[in-house]
Amino acid sequence: MMVGMRFFLILAAVALLVGLxxxxxxxxxxxxxxxTIALAAHPRIQAASATALAAEKVITEVRSAYYPTTYGNLTxxxxxxxxxxxxxxxxxxxxxxRYADGLVVSQLVTxxxxxxxxxxxxxxxxxxxxxxxxxxxxxxxxxxxxAYFRTMKAQAVLTVAEQTVNERQVVTNRVEALAKAxxxxxxxxxxxxxxxxxxxxxxxxxxxxxxxxxxxxxxxLGFPDRRQFILTEEPLPPxxxxxxxxxLTEAFSQRPELAxxxxxxxxxxxxxxxxxxxxxxxxxxxxxxxxxxxxxxxGKTKVFRRSYAAGGFNVAIPVFNGKLFSARHxxxxxxxxxxxxxxxxxxxxxxxxxxxxxxxxxxxYRRLDLTAKILTQATQALKLADARYRMGLSSIVELQQAxxxxxxxxxxQASAKYDYAARAAALNYAVGLLR
Numbered sequence: 101m102m103v104g105m106r107f108f109l110i111l112a113a114v115a116l117l118v119g120l121x122x123x124x125x126x127x128x129x130x131x132x133x134x135x136t137i138a139l140a141a142h143p144r145i146q147a148a149s150a151t152a153l154a155a156e157k158v159i160t161e162v163r164s165a166y167y168p169t170t171y172g173n174l175t176x177x178x179x180x181x182x183x184x185x186x187x188x189x190x191x192x193x194x195x196x197x198r199y200a201d202g203l204v205v206s207q208l209v210t211x212x213x214x215x216x217x218x219x220x221x222x223x224x225x226x227x228x229x230x231x232x233x234x235x236x237x238x239x240x241x242x243x244x245x246x247a248y249f250r251t252m253k254a255q256a257v258l259t260v261a262e263q264t265v266n267e268r269q270v271v272t273n274r275v276e277a278l279a280k281a282x283x284x285x286x287x288x289x290x291x292x293x294x295x296x297x298x299x300x301x302x303x304x305x306x307x308x309x310x311x312x313x314x315x316x317x318x319x320x321l322g323f324p325d326r327r328q329f330i331l332t333e334e335p336l337p338p339x340x341x342x343x344x345x346x347x348l349t350e351a352f353s354q355r356p357e358l359a360x361x362x363x364x365x366x367x368x369x370x371x372x373x374x375x376x377x378x379x380x381x382x383x384x385x386x387x388x389x390x391x392x393x394x395x396x397x398x399g400k401t402k403v404f405r406r407s408y409a410a411g412g413f414n415v416a417i418p419v420f421n422g423k424l425f426s427a428r429h430x431x432x433x434x435x436x437x438x439x440x441x442x443x444x445x446x447x448x449x450x451x452x453x454x455x456x457x458x459x460x461x462x463x464x465y466r467r468l469d470l471t472a473k474i475l476t477q478a479t480q481a482l483k484l485a486d487a488r489y490r491m492g493l494s495s496i497v498e499l500q501q502a503x504x505x506x507x508x509x510x511x512x513q514a515s516a517k518y519d520y521a522a523r524a525a526a527l528n529y530a531v532g533l534l535r
Contacts, residue, residue: 134248250522258309340458371436381417386411471515
């Protein structure tokens with residue numbers, strides 16, 4: 101019995117360890133997978149969607165003025181025997197015990213277009229908020245793309261750092277062996293060990309950068325914790341165009357920020373017209389019907405009909421309100437002017453972003469060939485410096501400098517591809533192609 105229980109516990113522990121190992125296994129991601137995950141569950145996009153839905157409900161709120169308003173009343177009064185109203189309102193002075201129930205129906209006939217303009221204002225504002233969803237999607241996609249390529253870059257730099265440590269360890273072992281054979285001095289050993297220490301520092305920094313890149317990518321995907329990923333290599337984006345004018349034209353028509361601000365400015369102008377229409381009359385109709393029982397306090401016969409019904413209309417004509425409507429119209433006009441100025445400012449910012457992103461992408465693309473050539477030259481120089489050092493034709497300082505140059509060239513070449521991919525993503529964002 102005890103043996104069986106022990107065997108069962110061992111199996112349970114093994115299953116738990118296997119489950120934990122699977123749970124902690126890095127997730128394999130392509131760039132498309134990462135974008136899909138972020139778009140599906142990122143809180144920033146969800147917040148923008150909720151804001152847009154709230155703005156759409158405002159349209160229904162404004163349009164409710166077109167429909168009748170109906171509400172019911174229940175009224176009961178208990179009076180003191182033999183009393184009348186003496187002060188207060190200009191009304192019948194007789195006070196009776198009564199109970200009544202009924203309906204009141206009111207309907208706007210016309211306000212000469214003010215409600216229509218308020219409805220247009222709400223529709224344009226809702227369109228602006230819907231463009232806000234596109235803006236949030238673009239922001240999230242840019243963050244995902246750049247975090248993805250930063251992580252790929254950190255992995256490439258880590259690979260270079262590991263190779264550098266291995267290569268300098270080999271050189272250090274060889275120099276130590278030569279020093280033991282009295283063929284090299286202890287100074288050479290010290291230089292070799294310093295080089296190895298610098299490579300180990302580079303490795304530690306690369307490991308930390310990779311962990312930070314994983315944290316950035318996890319945040320960009322909408323995860324609250326840091327996760328590790330196995331990222332798939334992506335094809336290199338095409339070269340950027342040689343002229344920027346076409347990109348500027350496309351950005352002015354595609355950037356969701358500009359579309360959002362255009363809707364906001366149009367909404368402000370519509371609201372300005374609605375505030376102007378405050379001076380127009382408002383015509384509405386009213387109907388009131390129900391049942392009532394009224395009697396004197398001694399319970400004698402009823403003095404009013406049991407049912408009642410009435411209808412009428414009302415015309416409200418603004419005359420004087422201390423310049424309230426004038427001030428509201430002026431406020432709306434100035435706010436509309438401010439939104440127009442913001443649109444112009446946003447267009448200037450977009451033009452600047454496109455030009456800077458284009459220049460950065462163009463420079464990063466040119467670095468691809470340059471870093472490859474430099475790495476080839478640095479590798480060749482390291483081979484020559486190593487051969488000269490072995491033959492005793494140069495000092496270890498020359499070999500050390502060649503090693504440093506080759507390491508930096510390898511890091512630059514490994515980084516250039518992912519730097520350009522990140523710059524290309526930024527250019528697509530600036531033009532409005534990330535959605």
